[in-house]
Amino acid sequence: MGALIDTACGFAAATITMGVLASHYSVNFFRPAVAKRFIAQGKILKLGKRQIFCRAEIYGDGVTDERLLASGETILIVGP
Numbered sequence: 582m583g584a585l586i587d588t589a590c591g592f593a594a595a596t597i598t599m600g601v602l603a604s605h606y607s608v609n610f611f612r613p614a615v616a617k618r619f620i621a622q623g624k625i626l627k628l629g630k631r632q633i634f635c636r637a638e639i640y641g642d643g644v645t646d647e648r649l650l651a652s653g654e655t656i657l658i659v660g661p
Contacts (some may be wrong), residue, residue, distance in 0.1 A: 583608045583637055586653035589623030590635035599611060600660030604632075608653040616641025617649070626654075633657040 587606055594601045622636040635655045640647040 582610065582639070582651045583653070585621045585639050585654045586623075586637040587620060587655060588638035589621035589639075590653075590655040590657065591623075593623035593625050593635050593637075594657045595627065596634045597633070598659055601633060601657040602660050604656050606653055606655040607653055610651050611649055613642060614639075614650050616643065616648075620641050620647065631659055633659065644652065653654060 586608055587603055591601060620640040620642065621637055623635055625633060626636050627634040637650040637653055637656060638649060643651045
């Protein structure tokens with residue numbers, strides 16, 4: 582889950598700038614990650630000069646609906 586959150590936030594930041602490095606990330610787990618496939622949605626919360634704050638949510642497709650499994654936030658540093 583941590584890798585999915587890091588990747589989703591990295592791709593969200595890559596839509597604005599290239600070459601970002603993660604300086605911090607946190608993960609919140611809400612339920613066991615039991616699903617046939619996982620869907621990661623990342624978005625930029627705040628775009629600063631040197632830092633980009635992002636959030637991602639991980640969903641798992643169940644039999645009848647998609648359930649929120651985990652979420653997390655990252656702080657990304659704009660690289661050289």
